[in-house]
Amino acid sequence: MTVLTTERLTLTPVAVGDMDDLTVLWADADFTRHIIGRGLSEEEVWFRLLRDIGHWQIKGYGNWSIRETATRAYVGSVGVLDYRRDMTPPFDAPELGWGVAPAFQGRSMAREALQAALGWTDRHRSEPRTVCMISPDNVASVRLAERVGYSPYGHADYKGAVVTLFERARGG
16 A cells, blocks of 8 residues: 655555544544534544545555654545445546645645645556545635646535536646
């Protein structure tokens, strides 16, 4: 499994040792507001963690935990995903997803981590594009997606909420 490094960050595949940090992050209503609209219980976080570990085992890619290299502080996650989302239209390309703890937002860490993940994807995946979905209310993520080359191509209803679908050409 792949470890990525940037100027300030170390990205490692999600592991059991991340559980405490993930539990704190996913319980934070400010973090989950645009993702699922509520904090998660420890049980729900555990199932997410198991899904992410299994994703790496089965697909050879998945979520990376983002940590500040200098302090080892947990920043959030970024990943290349195949969650087989139940939505119309369905995703037909690898999905990129990201989330940074509120304490680290506004410091370009999400962009730095996302660019590292996209660089890995462009080098190691053959699909002609990647996709992502973002709540229209999540202005910061929309701006970030556009900064790294994503463009909107439609909308979908995902679990009762309208999301904007974005695409980025490989190498874009």
